Amino acid sequence: MLAAADRKLALWNIGVAYTAFLIGTLAGLLQVFIRNDRLELPAWLDYYQILTAHGVLLALIFTTFFIFAFFISGMSKSLGTFGPKVLLWNWIGFVVMLTGTVLATVMIVIGEASVLYTFYAPLMASPWYYVGLALFVVGSWIMGFALVGHYMKWKKANRGELSPLFAFMTVTTIVLWVIACLGVVATVLFQYIPWAFGWVDTINVELSRTLFWYFGHPLVYFWLLPAYMAWYTVVPKILGVPVFSDSLARLAFVLFILFSIPVGFHHQLMEPGISDFWKFLQVVLTFMVIIPSLMTAFSMFANFERAGRKNGGKGLFGWFTKLPWKDLRFTSIFIAMAFFIPGGAGGIINASFQLNEIVHNTLWIVGHFHITVGTPVAMTFMGLTYWLIPYLTGRKFSNTMKKLGFIQIGLWSVGMLLMSTAQHILGLLGAPRRTAYSGYNGHESALEWFDGILTNHVTMAVGGSILFLSAMLLLYIVIMSAFVSPKAVEPDEFVEFPLAESDKRATPKFLENWWLWIGMAFLLIIIAYAIPIAQMIQHAPPGSRGFITW
Amino acid sequence: MTKKKQEHEENLKGTLISVFFVGFVIVAMWVAVYLMYLSQ
Amino acid sequence: MHLHKYEKIWLTFGIVCLVAFLSIVGVNAFAQDHTPAGGMHTIDPEKVRETAPFNEPGVKQLDDDTYQATIIASAFAYDGGQTLQVPAGKEIIFKLTSTDVVHSFTIDNTNVNMMVVPGQVTTKSYTFKEPGKYLIICNEYCGTGHHYMYTEIEVTE
Numbered sequence A: 001m002l003a004a005a006d007r008k009l010a011l012w013n014i015g016v017a018y019t020a021f022l023i024g025t026l027a028g029l030l031q032v033f034i035r036n037d038r039l040e041l042p043a044w045l046d047y048y049q050i051l052t053a054h055g056v057l058l059a060l061i062f063t064t065f066f067i068f069a070f071f072i073s074g075m076s077k078s079l080g081t082f083g084p085k086v087l088l089w090n091w092i093g094f095v096v097m098l099t100g101t102v103l104a105t106v107m108i109v110i111g112e113a114s115v116l117y118t119f120y121a122p123l124m125a126s127p128w129y130y131v132g133l134a135l136f137v138v139g140s141w142i143m144g145f146a147l148v149g150h151y152m153k154w155k156k157a158n159r160g161e162l163s164p165l166f167a168f169m170t171v172t173t174i175v176l177w178v179i180a181c182l183g184v185v186a187t188v189l190f191q192y193i194p195w196a197f198g199w200v201d202t203i204n205v206e207l208s209r210t211l212f213w214y215f216g217h218p219l220v221y222f223w224l225l226p227a228y229m230a231w232y233t234v235v236p237k238i239l240g241v242p243v244f245s246d247s248l249a250r251l252a253f254v255l256f257i258l259f260s261i262p263v264g265f266h267h268q269l270m271e272p273g274i275s276d277f278w279k280f281l282q283v284v285l286t287f288m289v290i291i292p293s294l295m296t297a298f299s300m301f302a303n304f305e306r307a308g309r310k311n312g313g314k315g316l317f318g319w320f321t322k323l324p325w326k327d328l329r330f331t332s333i334f335i336a337m338a339f340f341i342p343g344g345a346g347g348i349i350n351a352s353f354q355l356n357e358i359v360h361n362t363l364w365i366v367g368h369f370h371i372t373v374g375t376p377v378a379m380t381f382m383g384l385t386y387w388l389i390p391y392l393t394g395r396k397f398s399n400t401m402k403k404l405g406f407i408q409i410g411l412w413s414v415g416m417l418l419m420s421t422a423q424h425i426l427g428l429l430g431a432p433r434r435t436a437y438s439g440y441n442g443h444e445s446a447l448e449w450f451d452g453i454l455t456n457h458v459t460m461a462v463g464g465s466i467l468f469l470s471a472m473l474l475l476y477i478v479i480m481s482a483f484v485s486p487k488a489v490e491p492d493e494f495v496e497f498p499l500a501e502s503d504k505r506a507t508p509k510f511l512e513n514w515w516l517w518i519g520m521a522f523l524l525i526i527i528a529y530a531i532p533i534a535q536m537i538q539h540a541p542p543g544s545r546g547f548i549t550w
Numbered sequence B: 001m002t003k004k005k006q007e008h009e010e011n012l013k014g015t016l017i018s019v020f021f022v023g024f025v026i027v028a029m030w031v032a033v034y035l036m037y038l039s040q
Numbered sequence C: 001m002h003l004h005k006y007e008k009i010w011l012t013f014g015i016v017c018l019v020a021f022l023s024i025v026g027v028n029a030f031a032q033d034h035t036p037a038g039g040m041h042t043i044d045p046e047k048v049r050e051t052a053p054f055n056e057p058g059v060k061q062l063d064d065d066t067y068q069a070t071i072i073a074s075a076f077a078y079d080g081g082q083t084l085q086v087p088a089g090k091e092i093i094f095k096l097t098s099t100d101v102v103h104s105f106t107i108d109n110t111n112v113n114m115m116v117v118p119g120q121v122t123t124k125s126y127t128f129k130e131p132g133k134y135l136i137i138c139n140e141y142c143g144t145g146h147h148y149m150y151t152e153i154e155v156t157e
């Protein structure tokens, strides 16, 4: 078991994560009913206010706090108990992050920030919303640096040795996060805050969008990499096999540092102010970041085949039936991975330059991120939650809980399948995202959106309701594991932290040469961004004043 | 040497077929949307 | 670093697919002129109605085969002059800008999906294949009335 102080830190992070999850999924439930014209909100509540809460609380708050809980537990487990300094700075970071979260959430709730989680200028929220977001990011940096400090202490004590895979991947993800946040910190600190407080009159809109998306794409990899960490390091242990290839796992991760950042223009393919040349260059770079995911797909299936054969699976696919399907920790993550197959394929379509015209800002995109972050990432986190909380609290995870867990992931899968399929098809038909119910004056194109077989807002609402049920069941399991389930006494009642052996004898040392990867990342960032950003600043039109249109 | 490596390479035929299933999903979805793009 | 033989096959296949996708969209975009909406022209967002061509929003014939549709987006409506009416089979150049926040100009059942950003002029060229009444919507959140921001374009024979 980990040291009590480290466990407490991780548990607080999980606590905040699931509080955000509760409010966020409730917002999701309201959204599907509003879009289907089955719910009218009271005058003091607005669809876009709810949607802002949903995006911020699930995509930013739930994910980030959970990710840190996972990092803290895994770093303490693989590198040893945290020293007092590491603990202190982690707590400071946590408090700063929580303060930012509360501030931003309050602004959303009182209706001063219905600008969605992307807060595109010149929609102008209360300045405190931006301050809240800035504090959130700064807090995450402090926690990140504290964990890197813990890693450096280990490196000093183990000179010349490659770090354990979990620690390596944690540091990779933090490096990625810190470099990514530079963009959002720059725009929030130097553009939004002075403008929202009224210290300057106008804002350079195109620049703010570009800096946001410089951050926005690696943000999705900040969610995905911790899920990949679980796939690479936790799943093999559950399967009873070693990590498929330590060096390839590390290589995949450093490729994410290189290629997940200089690609933000793929979110801006439909807009002016960036020439086709730079858009297409970043499209090409985006395609590079697909390669480490192709590598991951191979490693995962190889794990399964190895494990299944070890358990006596014969023939071409006999191994498949011999996987530990009765193990909730495995099955949950397996389903998460399966959802990522169409999820990733959809991402390739989104990034394919002019194909983006078909899907941009349609419900397809909403379908897409619910089968990337909303299921592969979120369900991996659920799969971790089942054992992580009991592991941290020292409580039992009973058979009843296991059964409930299976029901929970089953419901999530069915709900998500219905909701995301409907959203994908509706999007191809042209139904917009981020849009409350509108019949568009009965235009026949819009009517189509409401009466397909699978493709209508009813399917979406049914799916959303099932999802919400699943979310509540999960929260029940979380509360039981955190506060109620009986404490483990016998050795076999304790829940373990499954972490696979990784044979790093053949792993080349340069993979852990951080300066090399950070240097190359900045080089690529400069190539992809320096000239278009310089143009945006030099040839900027007169700026925009703020608008409050809600 | 290379011969020996080949012999020791483990049997991952199922993996190969599985990843090609992934590849099929990618290509099929992409082509479908591309055709839709061309048609409208 | 040892790669399993099958992994080499898989990665080669994957990379070939990616190169193929990129080549297809690259040729289609740049050689056949199907680039997405864009443009590098800027404009003072406070002076849109005084700046050409937005001082005269509407559809204008440029030559035998080309028309220009100049449209102003503001919360929560489009101003395209009287009524938007264009012929099928001719190239229509859409030019838009915004007087306030970011909007979109998205014509249902077509590839016209343009972001309209204040301070910038967005351009997209498109040729309608079929006549009919097409729904135009804003699919970028722009405020409380966002879902009421729509209009129609009539494509004639």
Ligand code: HEM
Residues within 6 Å of the ligand: A025, A026, A028, A029, A031, A032, A035, A051, A052, A054, A055, A058, A059, A062, A063, A116, A117, A118, A366, A369, A370, A373, A374, A375, A378, A432, A433, A434, A435, A436, A463, A464, A465, A467, A468, A471
């Ligand atoms: C109960 C489960 C959930 C339901 C019913 C649900 C439903 C929805 C719906 C209907 C929308 C689109 C609204 C619109 O565009 O008009 C949406 C947006 C979104 N959802 Fe969910 N969702 C759920 C869970 C999640 C989870 C777990 C995540 C991520 C961890 C997530 C992330 C997002 C994000 C980032 C958006 C976009 C917000 C924006 O456009 O600003 N959702 N959700």
Ligand SMILES: [Cu+2]
Residues within 6 Å of the ligand: A216, A217, A220, A266, A267
């Ligand atoms: Cu992206």
Ligand SMILES: [Cu+2]
Residues within 6 Å of the ligand: C103, C104, C138, C139, C140, C141, C142, C143, C146, C147, C149
């Ligand atoms: Cu709008």
